Amino acid sequence: DIVMTQSPDSLAVSLDERATINCKSSQSVLYSSNNKNYLAWYQQKPGQPPKLLINWASTRESGVPDRFSGSGSGTDFTLTISSLQAEDVAIYYCQQYRSTPYTFGQGTKLEIK
């Protein structure tokens, strides 16, 4: 299985400041035949299911604010929120869909400082 490890486990950032969450996979999730990274980011607010923010490591879903961005390739990935807003308080998960079983990181809890 591909193990997904996020860092940090929790993070407190001031409003309007940058938040950065890291995700590392135990094996590459880059598929060489199409040069795509099979990596997604989800946001989960209390009492709600996760919501897809970014797929293919850097493609924002429709309706997701452009302050959210994803980067990275191979085994190392980053989710960046350029200017933290109050509504961004949530737990963020990365997920690989390169190979079964599809696996998730343990989550990073983002709070306001």
Added chain:
Amino acid sequence: QVQLQESGPGLVKPSETLSLTCTVSGYSISSGYYWGWIRQSPRKGLEWIGSIYQSGSTSYNPSLKSRVTMSVDTSKNQFSLEMNSVTAADTAVYYCARMGTSMVIYNWGQGALVTVSS
């Protein structure tokens, strides 16, 4: 806009079978996409259980494969999960989901808490 809703017993006894159904609205299962189940527990976090295509073709998490069966009923626009021989470790919130051909999870149900206890 697609919506998914899980239904089924919230309490299951140890060694018995967990059964959940996901009703899809706003989209026909027959039109495509994969349909999946994911569970979330404090102990194991988010865990992909398996996925099924409209044709009935399935893919299961190897760690659960021996106990899991998924099926699809296109006439009712529903798909289902059965997990047998449950233990307390299977206590979790179970989500049904719509997944792309790449297996990214586009849409999630609200989740159903299933507790395994006598």
